[in-house]
Amino acid sequence: MSMSRREFLHVLSAAAATGLPLGTALARPATAGAGFYEVPPFGQVHFLHFTDCHAQLMPLYFREPDMNIGVGAAAGRAPHLVGEHLLKAFGVKPGSLEAHAFTAIDFAEAARTYGQIGGFAHLATLVKRLRASRPGALLVDGGDTWQGSGLALWTRGQDMVDACKLLGVDVMAGHWEFTLGAERVQEIVEKDLKGHIDFVAQNIKTLDFGDPVFPPYSLREMNGVRVAVIGQAFPYTPIANPRYLMPEWTFGIQEESLQKTVDEVRGKGAQVVVLLSHNGMDVDLKLASRIRGLDAILGGHTHDAVPVPVLVANPGGRTLVTNAGSNGKFLGVLDFDVRNGHVADFRYRLLPVFSRLLPADPEMTAYIEKVRAPYGERLTEPLAVSESLLYRRGNFIGSFDQIILDALMEVRGAEIAFSPGFRWGTTILPGQTITREHVLEQTAITYPWTTLTEMTGETIKNILEDVCDNLFNPDPYYQQGGDMVRVGGLEYTCAPNEKMGRRIRSMRLKGKPIEADRKYKVAGWASVAEATRQTGGQPIWEVVEGWLKAKKTITPPRLNRPTIEGIAGNPGIGF
Amino acid sequence: MGYTRRQALKAGGSLGLFSALVALGLVKPGDAWAQAWNKGVFETKSVADALKALGASAPTMTADVIVTAPDIAENGAMVNVAAVSKLPKTQQIAYLIEKNPNTVTAVFDIPPGTLPEVQTRVKMGQTSNVMVLVKADGKYYAAQKEVKVTVGGCGG
Numbered sequence: 001m002s003m004s005r006r007e008f009l010h011v012l013s014a015a016a017a018t019g020l021p022l023g024t025a026l027a028r029p030a031t032a033g034a035g036f037y038e039v040p041p042f043g044q045v046h047f048l049h050f051t052d053c054h055a056q057l058m059p060l061y062f063r064e065p066d067m068n069i070g071v072g073a074a075a076g077r078a079p080h081l082v083g084e085h086l087l088k089a090f091g092v093k094p095g096s097l098e099a100h101a102f103t104a105i106d107f108a109e110a111a112r113t114y115g116q117i118g119g120f121a122h123l124a125t126l127v128k129r130l131r132a133s134r135p136g137a138l139l140v141d142g143g144d145t146w147q148g149s150g151l152a153l154w155t156r157g158q159d160m161v162d163a164c165k166l167l168g169v170d171v172m173a174g175h176w177e178f179t180l181g182a183e184r185v186q187e188i189v190e191k192d193l194k195g196h197i198d199f200v201a202q203n204i205k206t207l208d209f210g211d212p213v214f215p216p217y218s219l220r221e222m223n224g225v226r227v228a229v230i231g232q233a234f235p236y237t238p239i240a241n242p243r244y245l246m247p248e249w250t251f252g253i254q255e256e257s258l259q260k261t262v263d264e265v266r267g268k269g270a271q272v273v274v275l276l277s278h279n280g281m282d283v284d285l286k287l288a289s290r291i292r293g294l295d296a297i298l299g300g301h302t303h304d305a306v307p308v309p310v311l312v313a314n315p316g317g318r319t320l321v322t323n324a325g326s327n328g329k330f331l332g333v334l335d336f337d338v339r340n341g342h343v344a345d346f347r348y349r350l351l352p353v354f355s356r357l358l359p360a361d362p363e364m365t366a367y368i369e370k371v372r373a374p375y376g377e378r379l380t381e382p383l384a385v386s387e388s389l390l391y392r393r394g395n396f397i398g399s400f401d402q403i404i405l406d407a408l409m410e411v412r413g414a415e416i417a418f419s420p421g422f423r424w425g426t427t428i429l430p431g432q433t434i435t436r437e438h439v440l441e442q443t444a445i446t447y448p449w450t451t452l453t454e455m456t457g458e459t460i461k462n463i464l465e466d467v468c469d470n471l472f473n474p475d476p477y478y479q480q481g482g483d484m485v486r487v488g489g490l491e492y493t494c495a496p497n498e499k500m501g502r503r504i505r506s507m508r509l510k511g512k513p514i515e516a517d518r519k520y521k522v523a524g525w526a527s528v529a530e531a532t533r534q535t536g537g538q539p540i541w542e543v544v545e546g547w548l549k550a551k552k553t554i555t556p557p558r559l560n561r562p563t564i565e566g567i568a569g570n571p572g573i574g575f
Numbered sequence: 576m577g578y579t580r581r582q583a584l585k586a587g588g589s590l591g592l593f594s595a596l597v598a599l600g601l602v603k604p605g606d607a608w609a610q611a612w613n614k615g616v617f618e619t620k621s622v623a624d625a626l627k628a629l630g631a632s633a634p635t636m637t638a639d640v641i642v643t644a645p646d647i648a649e650n651g652a653m654v655n656v657a658a659v660s661k662l663p664k665t666q667q668i669a670y671l672i673e674k675n676p677n678t679v680t681a682v683f684d685i686p687p688g689t690l691p692e693v694q695t696r697v698k699m700g701q702t703s704n705v706m707v708l709v710k711a712d713g714k715y716y717a718a719q720k721e722v723k724v725t726v727g728g729c730g731g
Contacts, residue, residue, distance in 0.1 A: 028620060080603060114585035118705060186629065206579050208580070209580040211580055212579075213579070236647055236649075238650070239647055239649055239725060239727045240649075240727060243650060250649060250655065252645050252646070252650065256643075462726075466725055466726045478646055478723055480647075
């Protein structure tokens, strides 16, 4: 397999040469789209891949992280490169469209120049164009599609199910889908998806006998080549999300079962085998080094926008590992040339979906208008105006998280607050009006209840250590793919390279050291414990909404970012 | 969608099927109580004491014993663990949970001619090594795997 990176760089520099540096008139015209999205077809097997769109039907802003620290073998390697380090590693020209798509550099200014990204109507146009040049191409969705917006929450995922059918998704995997509850997922799969979209998962089994819950793979013929897409759900769904929502299913990485599945589809004549994965990129990189017979892992979950695939050697040959970002911001295009029954060569592009450069597809626009109509006013109700950039992504804190924490502490009367380190959640530009829809884009989950708990200093430390190990355990199989729990009130120091139990240090509240035996009032939300269904307070969106309405103008929040120790020079830090 | 065994049992009536298995002689009433109960083994509080009580002070670590357990437990109260022994003349398979208050969770005697594969569910209060001890042809062998028990939440 020859590396297509050179060609990729060539295309990139060509795009950069057509202009589009920051602040020039060239950045705006809609006509710039034509060349930018021209991707010459290659070979005869084609995958179009998007993942983790988090139910974002409308165009939006999404700021990539300025902190994504890699530890152990992952330090300094994709996907743990941010900002200028990422540009340098992949040869992306500073100030270009791609630089804006892939990094957080000068985000607000660049976002105003280049406009919003994503939106299903614009994505649909791009999909149609690519399909026209690649007959037979499969559109695959890595999951986290039916959750992430008010509309998806209120329609229990139906808005997205119908949008994906219209978009022409062929195969999908899952994670947040399961937080709609096992029964709802099975209802959708049986009633809506049947005959349209194959919902595949090799790693979901019944807890009692270990029987498969969903078909493990989809076998297709494409331009005379037999192709298999194996599904991999997020392995730690019942741990990272409430187990009571899917109580009879067990997940896990399930390497052995995956190897058997690969062998089975190869036995059935598949010449191209890909894993549509919701593992997260670090897990995928390790998995690719241990499984034989996969041509590619099309990855998601960790929301990493990685412009160039990573080639991983394993006992069976080599496997391409990609990760296609989030929020409908990107579409991955993977072409394979198959010769003599094997993949001989490939091409890969991760195309940013710039709403201004791709005209909205009329059919999808009409659908979105129709599905939003009954909820429109409720969604777009203005709550407050933000003076500063509000975003979530980053290992430790985002400015929108800080708003949530500040609201939680004030409304619930707590001295400390915890907010989950989700990687979804859209971005608000300075001066933009925050609507109810924006708040739900940060909070729309099926277990939204807020809690107020008395915790000892020791318990607080144990929780922080536990979550931190899910992020920085050097073995990816022990990582869960979220970011660190966001912490309000409490200040601390974090040493990512240490072992569990020794990463969290110097915990202080208002300057005073936290005492192990003293009890502190801690507010939180999104508890995975079933009891909070009964005992939990007001949903988080009500708490935040009330707080925003009372303030009207939101001044820049003071970010409670911990002091980070022992990782100076790590290219996962971009500020 | 596949027809799972749970659905088969529901359809057939689980009690009826169980009776049928008894009638076929696949499950004998009283089977579980047939062996002598070694109480001392189950009261040990450390791996060293447990090995001693089982008569296996220094087992040989081997790749011929395969431990299957999750990397991270979905539910610490009920962790699925499985062991396969590839050692000839396997006589006994035991599960030892290093950090549990009582180390030994289960001991299976494997009669001659039985496939040495056993699966069970163990309760774990914290992250721990799960050790599988195998007695084969009078000698002791072991393999282990760490299972992480976490508070959960905050994923993705």
